[in-house]
Amino acid sequence: MANIRHPIVDVHTHVYLPQYAAELRARTSAPRILNWTNGVKTEERLLILDGEPSGGRPVGPQYWDRDEKLEFMRRHGINISFVSSANPWLDFLPADRAQTLAHELNNNLEEYCATSPPAEGFSGLKTLYGFGLLPLVPDVEVSAIVQAIEYLKSLPHIRGIIMGTKGIGKGLDDSALDPIWDAIQAARLVVFIHPHYGVDSTAFGENDNGHVLPLALGFPFETTIAITRLILSGVLDRFPDLRLLLAHSGGALPQLSSRLASCIQHDPIVANRLKHDLRYYLGQLYFDAVAYGPEELTFVSRTISRASAFKNGGGTIDPVVGSSRLLFGTDHPFFPPLEASQKWPSVESNLAAIRGMPGVDSKPEHQANILGLNALRLFDLHDQVYT
Template sequence: MASEPPIIDIHTHVYPSSYISLLRSRVTVPYLLNPSEKGASPRLIILPSDDDPSLLPGSRGRPIDPSYTDIGVKLKFMSDHRITASVISLANPWLDFLPPTEGLKWAHMINDELESTCSRHQGKLWAFATLPLSASPSDIVTEIDRLRSLPHSRGIIMGTTGLSNGLDDPNLDSIWAALEESKLLVFLHPHYGLPAPLYGPRASEYSHVLPLSLGFPMETTIAFTRMWLSGVFDRYPELKLLIAHSGGTIPFLAGRIDSCVQHERHFPEHTDENGIKSRGPKRSLDQVLSNNIWLDAVVYSETGVKAAVEKVGQERVLFGTDHPFFPPLDEGAEKWASVETNLNAVTSAQDKAGSRAILGANAIELLGLEINPREGGG
């Protein structure tokens, strides 16, 4: 039978055993809360709002079941959803919380464990490594340089706070330079959300809906916009950035952001190669979006996929699942509604060629993946 078009999942998370050991050793956020019920999964207390003993244990943090830690469960999930290969990455909160003296040690262990996992599953798994962002810039650059020796490393995952002052921090310049020179893709992913008071005094009634659905996208949008405004892409024009969750609200707000910049008189005025005058960063927002930026398709709607494609181009949108988050609503179900929603959004928004590009071909080209085509499968 003819081989099926490949499906590549570039947004899929795992907590390696070394990272679980780190979390178990802690008593402050983030840490693992042991279950009170026999057979229940431990819960990751990941946000300060979850670190409240007055809350019922089952409502604090998120349960860490085997789908977060067992690579066999990941591979079965891939098989169930006909996913050819995955690029696994550590889920938030990464290593940002560590003391500066400990970050590099844990980054070595976690990245080496990810590499070992990928090497046992050749052609199925690659990795986005994690950086010790609480360490000194020189230590971080050392780890970036070391990642070149890891055959399955295709980039790094990074949160929005950088070295704690955001992604427009000048102290990140040596790190951007190393990432640009190494040609490693930066996977920008939210975690910290927006200030809790914005969600109002009734926020606890809504569980994590407001932070996840609105806080994460706006956090990502603000982080990227600060990078652009500060001239990061002017200084590092070859830096490659993959933005989670279809870029947050960037596809919808790019025009508004650009208009606001043009009307801010304190920005310097530039003339581009076509003689057009503009304000703000030397490279326009559209130039950066069409040359430096890729978006995943974890947006759960046809409208969102269309907006992503219109803003950055069909060849710059990549499929992802966000596994193991948003599991099936029905206990025991093999197919995940969240994954099927993303698949259907891509195939509804694009023609056959466009769907094939987003579902797999774009990731294969961008990351230089060597895969074995799947046979048959219907």
């Protein structure tokens, strides 16, 4: 093991493809990209929500230019990235436009990846792979979404699908989504579940705290609620081979999983609904390692490893076991440094968190899994390099 070079693989990294950015520039309400003048300086800003704090955020080529992505990867020693469109995907579009744009953006992303350089030192692999988009909006026929999944499966560099929390309008616990989960499971595409809306912003008060509360709390709570609803609706019982990757280490789900399990056990409406204790399902999910701290990652890993105890009535609670479901990510191009610096502190802290995880810090082979090998296995690319 010691002599083999292992890749660093980023599973949480975004792009606003040029055609998507053009769509946002043509809009007059959020989500949109607008020109913003501050004194003599004019810059483009991205406004993803109405009433977004601080008038959105400045955007530039790092959001759409592939060379910027590759340079960012080079600078941080990242060998391979699984790139996804950033929020809010196609959520705001009417059905026809969402369908057309999904198809075009998926082709564009396939091209973006297919023409990327080979991953140096990892023969047969490219530097870039992608998560495609589905036209997940009300009024699109479910059969058309299933067709889009089959089309994505035919694109060799698209290995998964990025999805928000709205489903086709009613959330991820909507039983109308069953044919979609079924098709995704059959196609072996990985679903990356990512937040956009946060929680009701009145909870954040009136002080200007920039983006801190919506990003640090709103995003993870949105994911926590969405995935809990999905589990409660029995999706993971009906589709046990579905591979769901949760953004931001699953938000608060690991921390709240025993409380949720207890509430389920004491609720006459839900008590007998699921096949397993809620904590079991954590062992069916994948979590990105975008948590920024070693203790938090070890905690997530321990709650994942604990899942087997709820299947067999026993089992080891060991952060090494759970680490097979943790995968390095950066969230690029978000969280750039406030002051010019070669390396991004947001990335460095995620790398340091993996290397410093209590219980995993003395085990380089398990760090190599989180840093890249788990991703190659999840996306069925491992055998291409390590046979």
